Amino acid sequence: MSDSTANGLVLAADGTPLKRSLSRAMRRQKMRAFMLVAPLLIFVLLTFIYPIGVMLSRSVQNDIVPETLPETVRVLGAWDASIGELPNEAVYAAFMRDMSVAIEAKRHTRLGSRLNYEKTGFSSMFRQSGRKMKKLDPITDAPFKDKLIKIHKGWGDVETWKTLQTYSGLYTSGYFLNAVDARMTPEGMAWQPEDKQILLKLFGRTLVMSLIITGSCILLGYPIAWLLANVSPRNANLLLILVLLPFWTSLLVRTSAWKVMLQQNGVINEVLVWIGLVPDGDRLILINNEFGTIVAMTHILLPFMILPMYSVMQTIPPVYLRAAKSMGATNWTAFWRVYFPQSIPGIGAGSILVFILSIGYYITPEIVGGTKGVFISNRIAYHISSSLNWGLAAALGTILLIVVLALYWAYDRIVGIDNVKLG
Amino acid sequence: MADTAKNDAFVEFERVQKSYDGVNLVVKDLNLSMPRGEFLTMPGPSGSGKTTCLMMLAGFETATHGDIRLGGTSINNIPPHKRGIGMVFQNYALFPHMTVAENLAFPLEVRKIGKSEREEKVMRALGMVQMQDFAGRRPSQLSGGQQQRIALSRALVFEPELVLMDEPLGALDKQLRETLQFEITNLAHELGITTVYVTHDQTEALTMSDRVAVFEDGRIQQLAAPDKLYEEPENSFVAQFIGENNTLEGVIKEIKGGVALVQLDNGDLIDAKPINVTEAGQRTRVSIRPERVEMDKSRLSPDAHTLKAEVLEFIYMGDIFRTRLRVAGNDDFVIKTRNAPDQVRLQPGQMIDIGWLAEDCRALDA
Numbered sequence: 001m002s003d004s005t006a007n008g009l010v011l012a013a014d015g016t017p018l019k020r021s022l023s024r025a026m027r028r029q030k031m032r033a034f035m036l037v038a039p040l041l042i043f044v045l046l047t048f049i050y051p052i053g054v055m056l057s058r059s060v061q062n063d064i065v066p067e068t069l070p071e072t073v074r075v076l077g078a079w080d081a082s083i084g085e086l087p088n089e090a091v092y093a094a095f096m097r098d099m100s101v102a103i104e105a106k107r108h109t110r111l112g113s114r115l116n117y118e119k120t121g122f123s124s125m126f127r128q129s130g131r132k133m134k135k136l137d138p139i140t141d142a143p144f145k146d147k148l149i150k151i152h153k154g155w156g157d158v159e160t161w162k163t164l165q166t167y168s169g170l171y172t173s174g175y176f177l178n179a180v181d182a183r184m185t186p187e188g189m190a191w192q193p194e195d196k197q198i199l200l201k202l203f204g205r206t207l208v209m210s211l212i213i214t215g216s217c218i219l220l221g222y223p224i225a226w227l228l229a230n231v232s233p234r235n236a237n238l239l240l241i242l243v244l245l246p247f248w249t250s251l252l253v254r255t256s257a258w259k260v261m262l263q264q265n266g267v268i269n270e271v272l273v274w275i276g277l278v279p280d281g282d283r284l285i286l287i288n289n290e291f292g293t294i295v296a297m298t299h300i301l302l303p304f305m306i307l308p309m310y311s312v313m314q315t316i317p318p319v320y321l322r323a324a325k326s327m328g329a330t331n332w333t334a335f336w337r338v339y340f341p342q343s344i345p346g347i348g349a350g351s352i353l354v355f356i357l358s359i360g361y362y363i364t365p366e367i368v369g370g371t372k373g374v375f376i377s378n379r380i381a382y383h384i385s386s387s388l389n390w391g392l393a394a395a396l397g398t399i400l401l402i403v404v405l406a407l408y409w410a411y412d413r414i415v416g417i418d419n420v421k422l423g
Numbered sequence: 424m425a426d427t428a429k430n431d432a433f434v435e436f437e438r439v440q441k442s443y444d445g446v447n448l449v450v451k452d453l454n455l456s457m458p459r460g461e462f463l464t465m466p467g468p469s470g471s472g473k474t475t476c477l478m479m480l481a482g483f484e485t486a487t488h489g490d491i492r493l494g495g496t497s498i499n500n501i502p503p504h505k506r507g508i509g510m511v512f513q514n515y516a517l518f519p520h521m522t523v524a525e526n527l528a529f530p531l532e533v534r535k536i537g538k539s540e541r542e543e544k545v546m547r548a549l550g551m552v553q554m555q556d557f558a559g560r561r562p563s564q565l566s567g568g569q570q571q572r573i574a575l576s577r578a579l580v581f582e583p584e585l586v587l588m589d590e591p592l593g594a595l596d597k598q599l600r601e602t603l604q605f606e607i608t609n610l611a612h613e614l615g616i617t618t619v620y621v622t623h624d625q626t627e628a629l630t631m632s633d634r635v636a637v638f639e640d641g642r643i644q645q646l647a648a649p650d651k652l653y654e655e656p657e658n659s660f661v662a663q664f665i666g667e668n669n670t671l672e673g674v675i676k677e678i679k680g681g682v683a684l685v686q687l688d689n690g691d692l693i694d695a696k697p698i699n700v701t702e703a704g705q706r707t708r709v710s711i712r713p714e715r716v717e718m719d720k721s722r723l724s725p726d727a728h729t730l731k732a733e734v735l736e737f738i739y740m741g742d743i744f745r746t747r748l749r750v751a752g753n754d755d756f757v758i759k760t761r762n763a764p765d766q767v768r769l770q771p772g773q774m775i776d777i778g779w780l781a782e783d784c785r786a787l788d789a
Contacts, residue, residue: 319516322483325503326510327530328581334504337529341520 056401059179059394062172065164068111069098073168081162081186091161092144100138103130117389118174118183119163125154162186175395199379199396206376207403209294210358216298217305217354218347225309225346230318243306251300255367258296262286262368288370296368297358304357305350312346348415356404376400432456432492433617434480434585439489441475449475451641453489457619457634459584462611464620466628466664467638473621476638477587480619482506493585504533509578509586509616513593515570517562523549523573524558530581548580549573551610568599575607579614586611588620592627604631625665629653637661653712658699659787662710669713669756672789675705683786685709687751693728694781699788706789713745715783716758718767718775729778732756734769744768750777 010018066073071094079087102108112126132151141147149156166186167174174184181197182189191197224243228236246254261267264283272278286292316339324334362377369378376396383393411417434457441450450472457463465473478484479491482503490497498506517526527545536544549555552572562570571591578586588607592600608631611618622628628635629649637644637652637660645652645661656662659670673687675697683697685707695709717723735754736747743759746769750756758777760766769775 317514317516319512319514320518322481322503323510323512323516324518324529325483326481326508326587327533327577328504328507329529329533330504333533338518342518 055390055394056398057394058391059175059398060171060173061391062167062174063170064111064114065167066170068102068107069095069164069168071095072098072164076161076165076168079161079165081158081165084158086145086156086158087161089143089145092148092155093138093142096133096136096142096144096148097138099130099133100136103134113388115163115167117178117392118167119159121154122160122163125152125160128152129155175391176399178392179395179399199376202374202376202379203399203403205290206359209290209373209375210355212294213297213301213358214305214351214355216294217302218351220298221302221305221309221350222343222347225306225313228306228310229313229316240310243303246300247303251363252367254300255296255364258292258299258368259287262292262295287368289372290369291373292368292370293365293373293375296364297361300364301354301357304353308349308353309343309346312349313343316342344415348411352408352411355407359404360400431458433459433461433494434619435490435492436476436480437490437492439476439479439486439491441472441479441484442487448487448641450479450486453641453643455636455643455646457617459617460612460615462608462618462620462631462633463636464622464628464632464634465636465638466622466625468664469623471638472641473638474589477589477619477621480585481508481510481587507581507583507585509581509583511571511574511578511586511588511591513590515562515567515574517570517574517577519562521561522558523554523560523562523565526562526573527577527580530577534581544580548576551579552576552606567595568603571595571603572606575610579610579616583616585617585619588618590622591620593623600627607631629665635665637664639664655698656710656785656787659708659710659789662785662787667713667757667759669711669716669750669753671709671711671751671753671756673707673709675700675703675707675786677703682781683707685786689751691728691730691751693730693784695784695786696782698785700786707786708789709784709786711779711784713757713759715779717778717780718758718760720776720778723778723780727778727781729776732775732777734771734773734775736771737769739768748775748777 012018012021014021072091075091075094076087079091099108102111108126108130109123112123115126116123129148129152133148136144136147154160163186166184172184177184177189178192179199181192181200183192184190224239228239228243231239259266263269264285264287266286268286269278269283273280273283278284286295320338320342321334324338325331329337359375360377361375362381365373365375366378366381369375377400380393380396380400383389383396434455436453436455439450439453440448442448453472453476465476467473475484479486480493482498482501486499491499493506493508517523518529521529524542524545527548528541531541531544545558546555549558552575554569554572554576557565557569557573562573565573574591578588591607592603595603604627607618607620610616620627620631628637629652632649634646635649635652636646639660644664645657647655647657652661653666656665662668663670671685671687671693673685673693676684676686676692678684678697678700681696683695683700685693685695687693693709695707700707720729723729730750732748732750734746735749738745738747742762744762744766746758746760747754748756748758
């Protein structure tokens with residue numbers, strides 16, 4: 001018999017342990033399954049995971065400073081900033097040598113821009129000094145302390161050297177601190193001045209508005225999903241097409257359409273004025289603020305709420321409602337106690353989808369949001385394409401990712417991810 | 424039809440019609456009256472209107488015409504939740520997000536019954552179906568039979584006088600079905616509940632009910648006690664639908680002294696009891712139960728007509744033998760004989776003579 005058990009092991013027909021021969025038999029299957037997944041896996045790794053990883057790593061990278069000024073960084077390490085005196089000639093000489101190499105390679109302006117994120121003025125200081133320092137010889141023209149201070153008085157400022165010392169490491173937490181409206185000073189962490197604190201407010205606004213959008217999607221989507229699940233299949237198909245219709249229109253077109261609808265000379269205001277509900281001189285401001293963003297994004301994200309709700313509601317047999325009513329429940333009680341609890345997985349799935357989509361939404365707030373209705377993603381885009389502070393952009397992106405994962409985790413703890421059904 | 428208990432009628436349908444599309448009637452002129460405490464089954468093929476009737480009684484469908492009365496008052500305009508009728512559904516309809524106890528407490532909660540009384544009633548109802556140990560489980564953790572027991576006790580927990588059951592045992596296997604049939608009838612009689620039980624299974628109808636209302640084509644074809652229904656079907660649909668049945672077609676030659684002489688289509692003559700045939704020359708379909716066919720000539724009257732039959736198939740079924748014959752051109756003529764020591768086992772190809780008592784053979788509508 002094949003299940004002979006010598007020393008407790010179950011053996012296969014040929015005498016090998018059953019476990020091993022089973023895993024050998026399964027290996028081929030597993031390999032085949034993996035091969036089927038492999039193309040997509042490689043594609044995702046190369047075009048998604050890897051670039052994101054590289055981008056996010058920029059949020060802590062600071063190698064530009066130690067690489068451009070290797071000697072200065074080393075010598076400056078010994079300088080005690082707390083005394084309040086300028087560093088000695090050795091630091092200036094090292095700096096001069098580093099700079100002449102950097103100027104030759106035209107890298108000093110990039111370093112200037114980098115340090116400018118931490119202390120305004122660095123960018124112009126490096127550019128201006130670069131031109132003049134080019135004329136000095138790093139060996140023969142010593143000593144350099146006074147000469148450099150003459151070139152730009154910034155080199156005579158203790159703060160300049162403190163900043164350089166603070167940001168001399170290969171890695172920095174500076175971008176992350178910036179992302180939460182703080183900064184790293186030689187004395188440690190400090191808050192940004194009041195007038196520069198906007199990012200935390202933006203994070204907060206993004207979260208609150210995403211919640212409002214998710215909420216209004218639930219309110220508007222639930223009745224539609226219910227209708228879809230309870231009309232005849234023919235009508236349900238027609239309705240479903242109407243729900244999906246926006247998907248076939250460009251996002252940009254839809255958002256621009258809202259611009260036409262909501263602006264002060266737009267359709268809605270014209271109608272309200274024509275009916276006489278709103279005086280002509282006092283038209284409603286519906287766009288370039290939070291309201292515009294919420295309206296347009298609710299409209300755009302609504303299908304993402306309706307579809308999961310619909311697919312869950314489809315699986316709830318109407319007989320439950322009948323059963324509840326036969327037991328004496330009114331229509332409302334039957335709905336609230338019996339139907340609604342069973343539709344929660346759909347609400348959960350839709351909410352996660354809409355919330356995560358909206359928290360990183362960019363185009364719509366950019367077009368209809370004005371200044372009051374923009375999201376954190378618009379700020380990230382600004383740092384990527386305009387201010388070129390990629391480190392800060394990466395830090396903001398990382399924080400956004402962490403917030404989403406944390407919320408997802410919290411949702412799992414409270415509602416349970418098993419309660420989410422997408423179909 | 425059979426409006427026998429008009430005075431103490433508890434459930435009454437009077438001239439009820441139902442149409443969904445305004446063109447076809449699903450229920451045609453339904454008249455029915457049930458006394459308190461009766462167990463009535465409504466068997467019928469699908470689409471015969473039996474479930475529609477049940478739903479009209481429950482209040483989920485409104486009658487297009489006619490009056491439905493419960494305990495003497497018309498309930499046409501009373502919404503389902505105020506009718507106080509218990510209901511058991513085919514797929515149990517236990518609420519999956521509630522435990523068994525919560526499911527049972529639901530009808531009591533919506534009736535605003537206090538917590539302690541509620542718990543007591545729930546446990547008592549679970550006790551009726553021997554499911555007390557499962558109070559904390561979810562429906563999904565129970566087997567089909569257990570779920571249906573819970574559904575039954577949920578329909579009974581608020582002590583309704585009338586309980587409707589819509590093919591409650593349809594999804595269960597045969598053995599479990601038989602056990603539950605027995606449990607349901609016992610419970611209904613013990614508690615004195617009036618029960619309307621819809622099924623497409625005619626054996627269920629026979630074994631469980633006080634009376635059976637056979638549905639077909641939107642009408643009650645026959646309303647009678649099970650034995651009467653089986654032995655004395657009033658038309659050929661009922662004869663066919665309830666139990667196994669052999670039919671032979673022919674023409675009435677004459678009706679004399681309560682016996683009809685029928686000439687079958689192949690020319691043979693047989694005796695039958697006229698049921699809904701009145702005169703000679705009418706086409707008829709005669710119906711004879713397989714166990715009433717007699718092979719032993721000595722048991723028939725000397726002048727009884729017999730038929731030649733060829734044995735086509737012999738099936739051994741343990742307790743009985745089932746033999747398929749060719750009789751008067753009908754290849755599906757079945758006879759059943761008890762497995763007794765002296766019973767002959769017929770061989771295919773064998774020719775035999777068969778006959779029957781005239782009262783066992785009913786001449787029905789063609």
